Amino acid sequence: MTDLLELAGVSRVYASRRGLIGRAVAVRAVDDVSLRLAAGRTLGIVGESGCGKSTTGRLALGLERPDQGIVRFEGEPMPAPGSPVWRRLRARMQLVYQDPLGAMDRRLTIATQIEEPLVIHDIGNAAERRDRVAALLRDVGLRPDHAARHPHELSGGQRQRAVLARALATDPALLVCDEPVSALDVSIQAQVVNMLTDLQQARGIAMLFISHDLKVVRQVSHEVAVMYLGRTVEQGDPEAIFADPVHPYSRALVSAIPVPGARRRERIVLTGDPPNPADRPKGCAFHPRCPVAVAACRVETPALQTLPDGREVACHLAPGTIRKAA
């Protein structure tokens, strides 16, 4: 089976200037990341601010071009952003992000905004578009009377539903969701998460689900990648990774999530902040905060290795690779 989306050894480097007269520094926002996503599946990407998860999403949509590596959509290399081929392809892949109010035009009605992608991609005549907008509103759980409203007249949850309806208008094969429920209250978040999984089942959409919220990612993902400072440190089955994380960073991240009702697990509290991506530590980027780092970690960047249970881990000390560190 060909993957719908494939990122092969993808890197993205930004030039960042410190201060007004500072020298430009190369920041590797994404560093040698490889991901595959099959049709109808969800790949969750978790990690903290600055780990490169959002840049990965933009690379996946072809909004940015990688400096190294290649992005393939349906087996074909991603065309250059802005090119006519890419514009046509954009109907097949859509983006939903955290702030629905920022994603919408405040002066246009909900119906006009949901119809817009159909107009841009020249799908259907006026009557067909009207029917399609009505069907989309229904699919995302909005009422027909929401069509004539403006974004500020809707609640946060309703706005995110409207943004989703717009993203679904062209019947995309891929949805990149960047923190889609992070701004919503718990009870509304559950409604939108349920809707996303229902829509995926009904339409067979693949989702790249980017979030800092491990609980939500576990809920929606078939596979999950944990990122730290631009690199994937652990990737595989969400059940395995959240129940028994192997990489010391995944372990700390999972243990940092407080869960009501559960007995408090032993919490791994990391010291320090994540380093500045412009000032990446040598060797394993996690070693300055890692409670189990050994000498090799300061020198050699660990590559992803496959463990017996199928997951991939980039750690010198992961079981099965332990001899290397000794």
Add this chain to the structure above:
Amino acid sequence: MEGGSVLRHGLPGEQLLPLTSADAVSMADTLVSIRDLRVAFGGVPALRGVDLDVRRGEAVGLVGESGCGKSVTWLAALGLLPAKAAVAGQVLLDGQDLLGASPATLDRIRGGRIAMIFQDPASALNPVHRVGRQVEEALRLHRGMAGPAARAEARRLFDLVGIPDAGRRLDTYPHEMSGGQNQRVMIAMALAGQPELLVADEPTTALDATIQAQILDLLRRLQAETGMALVLISHDLGVVADMCSRVGVMYAGRVVEQAPAGALFTHPAHPYTVGLLGALPDMVGPRRRLSAIPGGVPEPWNLPPGCAFAPRCDHASPACAAAVPALQPAGDRHLAACIRVNARAPEPA
């Protein structure tokens, strides 16, 4: 106000306790007592009668979704709401009503006996002053310290809140520090007045998970070391479960359930609390479809009659619309504002 002696703030143990009530024991135990607190903005109710006690040294969690009034409760209690807010009720600090207190009295209490920290430390700090100077200012205002003594104390506080290289960090500006470090500065500043109560309003919401774990750890340690009480306002049930011994759940301007943390999360009595817990994805065990609460929070200017949660409640009956349900016993130190609680056998005490 009778101010001076009551408000004199020293080390724990030399506290003056103005015991006016005959019930001296429980008075001494209760630090802040909020009674029937009501707030309205332009006639629109934001708080509709909140009752809440905070005992000395305890950690109380306040949870609920946007607009439920969890932040407004404490902003009102400390006189931090804009003048257009109509505030009624009582907020007793050791028996002294803060709602009628003079601005001068409130100035001494805020940052002194009661300190507050917020979600976004970067906007709570002054961007054009070095962080050390900002902590020293708090020390001057609340403890009359100045010069080298204030500098030394600021440095001690930086050490206490775990800012590495404290001496040098005093001279940095907020923008030179990370979000986690700025929150530590805010906590250091809050500790400058040696508060008996720290109100932390979503203190870790803007922080990454591993930094959140650091700050929660710090708050827990400081609470144990200083014996101060903590009110933790959060939308995150996990954070509150982790930190607090007692939890209040708020909905549409009222406390709808109040219980010891263990009981609340294992035997929630109010349908809204049950709904919140069901809407939360699990970290372990089989994945299940989330049981979302249908609908949305009612607009404050368009509240349903009786129980505000009834339109979203699976168990609602016509009786729910008759009157706003009062908090009633639902177990040992467990209160819930639901008419069905009466019908249930209370859990064994």
